[in-house]
Amino acid sequence: xxxxxxxxxxxxxxxxxxxxxxPEIYDQQGNYLNLLEGRWQEPGTPREFVSPIDGSVxxxxxxxxxxxxxxAVHGAHREAADWCRVDLDERKQHVQDCLDQLRDNVELIxxxxxxxxxxxxxxxxxxxxxxIDGVQWYVDNIxxxxxxxxxxGVVSNIASWNYPMSVLMHAVLVQVLCGNAAIAKTPTDGxxxxxxxxxxxxxxxxxPVTLVSGSGGELSDVLVKDQAIECLSFxxxxxxxxxxxxxxxxxxxxxxxxxxxxxxxxxxxxxxxxSLGDQLKKGYDYGxxxxxxxxxxxxERRLFPQFLETYWNAIRSxxxxxxxxxxxxxxxxxxxxxxxxxxxxxxxxxxxxxADALKTGATPFYEGxxxxxxxxxxxxxxxxxxxxxxxxxxxxxxxxxKEPFGPIDSVVLVDxxxxxxxxxxxxxxxxxxxxxxxxxxxAQRTAKEVRAFKVGINKLRSRGDREEVFGGLGESWKGAxxxxxxxxxxxxxxxxxxxxxxNYQDATLLPEKI
Numbered sequence: 001x002x003x004x005x006x007x008x009x010x011x012x013x014x015x016x017x018x019x020x021x022x023p024e025i026y027d028q029q030g031n032y033l034n035l036l037e038g039r040w041q042e043p044g045t046p047r048e049f050v051s052p053i054d055g056s057v058x059x060x061x062x063x064x065x066x067x068x069x070x071x072a073v074h075g076a077h078r079e080a081a082d083w084c085r086v087d088l089d090e091r092k093q094h095v096q097d098c099l100d101q102l103r104d105n106v107e108l109i110x111x112x113x114x115x116x117x118x119x120x121x122x123x124x125x126x127x128x129x130x131x132i133d134g135v136q137w138y139v140d141n142i143x144x145x146x147x148x149x150x151x152x153g154v155v156s157n158i159a160s161w162n163y164p165m166s167v168l169m170h171a172v173l174v175q176v177l178c179g180n181a182a183i184a185k186t187p188t189d190g191x192x193x194x195x196x197x198x199x200x201x202x203x204x205x206x207x208p209v210t211l212v213s214g215s216g217g218e219l220s221d222v223l224v225k226d227q228a229i230e231c232l233s234f235x236x237x238x239x240x241x242x243x244x245x246x247x248x249x250x251x252x253x254x255x256x257x258x259x260x261x262x263x264x265x266x267x268x269x270x271x272x273x274x275s276l277g278d279q280l281k282k283g284y285d286y287g288x289x290x291x292x293x294x295x296x297x298x299x300e301r302r303l304f305p306q307f308l309e310t311y312w313n314a315i316r317s318x319x320x321x322x323x324x325x326x327x328x329x330x331x332x333x334x335x336x337x338x339x340x341x342x343x344x345x346x347x348x349x350x351x352x353x354x355a356d357a358l359k360t361g362a363t364p365f366y367e368g369x370x371x372x373x374x375x376x377x378x379x380x381x382x383x384x385x386x387x388x389x390x391x392x393x394x395x396x397x398x399x400x401x402k403e404p405f406g407p408i409d410s411v412v413l414v415d416x417x418x419x420x421x422x423x424x425x426x427x428x429x430x431x432x433x434x435x436x437x438x439x440x441x442x443a444q445r446t447a448k449e450v451r452a453f454k455v456g457i458n459k460l461r462s463r464g465d466r467e468e469v470f471g472g473l474g475e476s477w478k479g480a481x482x483x484x485x486x487x488x489x490x491x492x493x494x495x496x497x498x499x500x501x502x503n504y505q506d507a508t509l510l511p512e513k514i
Contacts (some may be wrong), residue, residue: 002179003325003376006333009111009121011058012046013049013210017108018193022200026477032062032192035199036072038079044068044213047238049192052118052340053322055380061192066216069222073154073183077228079208080181088146088179091174092139095177098205100140101189102132102198109165111180117190117384118340119160119323120323121333123286130166130465137466138488142177145485149492151179152254153230156223158216159184160235161342162289164191166170169198172209175491180231181208189342214242230254231491233482235291245478254480254500256490260403261430261476264296265460266420267303269444270436272458273310279460280314281464284387287320287338287407292432292462298423301413304391305514308365311409313367315387321374336374340383347383352405353399354388360469362390362410368471401427417446425451429474432461453477454514471509477503486511 007013019026024040025033031043064072083091105176106128113124138145155175159168164187172182179243184199186192192213199211212219223230224244231254234244241259248255249394267276276306283294299307318337325334341347358364368386375381387411393400399410416422424433433452440457447455455469463470464483471481478491480502489500501509 001327003327003373004329005324005376006326007329007369008333009114009324011056011115012213014108014111014115018112018197021105021108022103022197023348025200026197029091032059032196034062034064034068034072034213035196035203035209036068037075038203040200049190050343051115052190052265052343052383053115053324054376055382056346059193061186061188061213064212064219066218066222069212069214069219070226072210073156073222073226073228075179076154076183076208076210078332079475083176083181083208083348084153086179086180088142088328091177091179092142095135095139095173096172098202099132099136099208101201101205102128105162105197105201106132109197112194113164113191114199114323117342118195118323119162119213119286120336120339122335127163127165131170131173134170134465135177136164138174140176142488145280145488146178146492147494149178149348149489150495151492153180154228155180155182155231155233155491157182157184157233158223158236159187159233161187161190162286162291164195165198165408167235169195171487173202173207174487175233176207176209178488180491181210183210183212183223185216185219186211186213206251220244224248224379225251233255234258234303241478243474251367254490255478256482257478257503258291258431258472259476259478260290260291260405261474262296262401262403262427263292263294263430263432264298264424264426264450265294265434265436266424266446266450267436268300268417268420268446269309269438270300270303271438272436273306276307276436277310280311281318281337283460284315284318284337284407287341287385288473289341289405293403294432294434294460296426298420298421299409299411299413300420301415304411304413307411312366315368315455317387318387319374320370320384322366322376322379322388325374334374338407340381341385344382346406347385350385350404350408353402353404354390357390357393357397357399357410359392362397363392365389365391365411366409381501403427421446421449427475429472429476431470431472431476432456434458434460469514471503473503475509481511
């Protein structure tokens with residue numbers, strides 16, 4: 001019997017709920033609006049947006065031009081002057097009201113994330129839950145972290161599409177809790193409907209938030225360089241991040257630039273293959289479309305047979321398919337490991353990177369296949385890719401120095417510890433890494449030679465929540481670190497003698513505990 005789209009996630013029904021919960025995000029013709037100058041306005045130039053799940057049109061992004069975005073920035077600047085004088089207890093109450101209303105709409109937001117960015121049912125809810133729970137921790141602990149620190153003013157947010165709630169919305173709510181006004185650009189590749197809902201709720205609760213949509217090329221100068229912007233929070237690729245870092249070098253703004261890097265997992269003198277198998281499966285959450293995904297395994301050559309067997313058994317058990325499909329209307333949504341990548345363009349770029357690696361001499365050792373039973377018979381599958389893996393990736397391959405941001409793994413075999421460390425540091429800095437060995441003391445010692453902000457010992461490391469700090473070393477991060485009290489310090493001003501920890505052009509100031 002053919003599968004059907006579950007009535008629980010029927011997109012037309014979800015949009016009906018959106019219009020009931022937040023009607024203000026639409027104009028009278030049903031076009032999506034931007035949030036600027038304290039109200040929803042400006043439908044801009046509509047740009048059609050399709051779902052990675054099946055290629056269906058979900059709506060149109062309301063792209064703004066530079067002049068309108070400048071109005072948005074100046075409107076946020078005016079709000080910042082008033083908001084910074086609001087008492088902390090009152091700010092806490094506004095943010096708490098927002099969290100309470102977000103909790104009432106978790107179901108709707110989680111399901112929108114499925115259609116917009118291809119998350120599974122479980123991962124969509126994880127994203128919004130981590131946002132709410134994380135900000136709640138800040139509300140409960142803000143007094144001690146904030147102390148006498150003062151807000152900066154307007155904080156600009158440009159983030160990637162993969163975690164619109166637990167990264168972008170979370171950052172915005174902490175920024176306004178600290179007394180700033182926040183402006184954010186909706187990620188062009190996905191998340192604009194769910195973000196519109198959450199920003200509408202935040203606005204109703206009296207929070208000084210602004211949400212604009214547009215191309216990076218059109219809006220970047222305004223959202224990065226305008227003198228009304230006091231701080232920039234950026235999450236994205238190295239190319240754009242480096243350009244932004246160069247632009248900020250001469251204007252002395254506060255900034256946090258989270259960029260990609262090749263996160264590596266080194267394996268030496270190791271035998272706990274069952275544990276590694278579990279980690280390999282977990283590492284495929286969201287098809288490795290995460291800044292903390294491990295995409296390169298550096299393996300002691302003599303261990304490759306055991307690694308290969310473990311990898312094959314773990315990865316072939318993964319279920320990849322359309323996350324909205326069920327057999328019967330009342331069935332639970334499927335428990336898939338991941339669905340599509342963000343769009344067909346990204347899928348095609350993964351194919352290009354893979355083909356280039358083969359052409360330059362890499363050897364494939366795993367090529368997964370999609371299971372027809374996990375799709376509708378005639379649906380668009382252009383954004384779906386099964387896991388693939390390569391060994392002996394040559395240095396002339398583009399993938400050797402690049403994070404694929406999708407389900408492609410590469411393995412490098414080494415014979416000496418010095419080789420292992422060198423290969424793990426191939427991207428001149430990373431957000432996370434891991435070292436696995438039966439000799440824990442050796443692993444801890446070797447981890448200190450790896451240029452990653454967080455290094456797991458026989459386990460994966462993640463971004464972390466609440467008090468856990470986060471950043472990167474080398475080219476993977478520029479500016480202030482975040483997480484816990486460091487996020488508060490990053491968006492506020494303390495005494496001149498209080499440094500803001502981070503990775504800067506002339507120095508790296510690390511926290512005592514990572």
